[in-house]
Amino acid sequence: QKEVEQNSGPLSVPEGAIASLNCTYSDRGSQSFFWYRQYSGKSPELIMSIYSNGDKEDGRFTAQLNKASQYVSLLIRDSQPSDSATYLCALDSGGGADGLTFGKGTHLIIQP
Amino acid sequence: NAGVMQNPRHLVRRRGQEARLRCSPMKGHSHVYWYRQLPEEGLKFMVYLQKENIIDESGMPKERFSAEFPKEGPSILRIQQVVRGDSAAYFCASSPRVGGTQETQYFGPGTRLLVL
Numbered sequence: 001q002k003e004v005e006q007n008s009g010p011l012s013v014p015e016g017a018i019a020s021l022n023c024t025y026s027d028r029g030s031q032s033f034f035w036y037r038q039y040s041g042k043s044p045e046l047i048m049s050i051y052s053n054g055d056k057e058d059g060r061f062t063a064q065l066n067k068a069s070q071y072v073s074l075l076i077r078d079s080q081p082s083d084s085a086t087y088l089c090a091l092d093s094g095g096g097a098d099g100l101t102f103g104k105g106t107h108l109i110i111q112p
Numbered sequence: 113n114a115g116v117m118q119n120p121r122h123l124v125r126r127r128g129q130e131a132r133l134r135c136s137p138m139k140g141h142s143h144v145y146w147y148r149q150l151p152e153e154g155l156k157f158m159v160y161l162q163k164e165n166i167i168d169e170s171g172m173p174k175e176r177f178s179a180e181f182p183k184e185g186p187s188i189l190r191i192q193q194v195v196r197g198d199s200a201a202y203f204c205a206s207s208p209r210v211g212g213t214q215e216t217q218y219f220g221p222g223t224r225l226l227v228l
Contacts (some may be wrong), residue, residue, distance in 0.1 A: 004154075034216070043203055043219040044155065088155065099145055099157025099171060100217060 002027040006103035014111050019076040021106050023089030026070070033065055035074045036088040038105065044064050044088055050104065079110045114139060116206050116220035117186075124226045131191040131198070133223045144187045145217055146179060149201045161187055175178030194227045201225075 001028040011028035012042055023033075032051050048063040050056045050072065056063045062075040068099040072091075087106040119183040122162050134159035137144050146158040149218065157171040176194075181187040191198055201224050205217035 028160055036219075043222045046216055046218065047214055090155075099147070099168065100155075101157065102147075102155040104154040 002030070002101045003092060004089055004101050004103035006087075006106045008019070008104060009107040010105055010109050012109045012111055013079050014040060015079060017082060019079045019110070020107040020109055021074040021076075021087050021089075021108065023073065025089075025091055025101075026068065027091070027101075028067075030067075032061070032092040033034055033072045034092075034100065035061075035063060035072075036090060036102075037103040038086045038088055041084075042063065046073045047087070048110055076108075081110045081112050084108060084110045116141075116204055116218055118202075118204050118220035118223050120223060121179075122224045122226070124228065125194050127195055131194050131225055131227075132189075133189040133202050133204075133225070134186040134191070135204030135206075135220060136186040137204075138218055141206035141208050141218075143207045143209040144181050145186075145205045145207075146189050147203045147205065149222075151200070155203065155204075158189070163179055169186065181200050185223060187198050191225075196227045199227045 005024045034049050035047040043059050043064050050063040050065045053065050059111045060077045064073045086107050088105045090100040090105040116138050119134050125179045128221050140199045147155045149155045159179045160168040164183050176192045178190045201222045203222045205219045207214050207215040
């Protein structure tokens with residue numbers, strides 16, 4: 001059974017600092033990894049996707065993937081109060097079942 | 113380019129009634145996924161459909177739940193004889209699904225189902 005583990009938080013970070021969100025997974029066959037942001041009462045919004053080991057940067061966001069250690073992380077630089085949300089880690093194994101497997105999410109709070 | 117559309121946004125049903133949730137994928141997307149999010153729980157995959165085909169329904173409860181994606185019109189998630197435990201947010205996502213790798217799924221606004 002595929003599992004995705006995230007610290008539920010809340011993770012409190014001062015405005016302007018770097019927020020670091022981590023995710024571990026159990027299925028070594030996972031090929032695609034995603035970070036979604038979800039504001040309370042809203043739908044998930046894609047932040048980043050990553051498929052290869054290493055770092056991928058997009059603006060203030062950097063996703064990091066280490067398949068050998070089975071973890072994926074998201075760094076948010078220059079954190080803003082508007083970044084306060086729940087961040088969902090999701091993965092896809094790529095074969096057979098085609099739905100994404102989600103973690104329960106990390107609740108991030110950016111303190112002004 | 114309109115995003116994924118879902119309706120209704122909120123749905124109230126009494127126990128034993130039927131609930132019908134609709135999803136129109138993004139233009140150019142032919143793959144639809146349904147997820148359920150229970151209070152304080154993560155998103156759980158329910159079913160994956162293409163036009164006129166159910167590809168994977170491994171996450172669907174065995175009874176009372178069904179899904180379709182007809183040749184014309186939106187995808188429909190149908191819940192018969194609803195119970196209070198069905199109260200949740202139901203999200204639809206779509207992807208273009210070109211190529212061999214997983215394509216990004218874009219989510220609709222969701223339908224919040226409340227069973228009284």
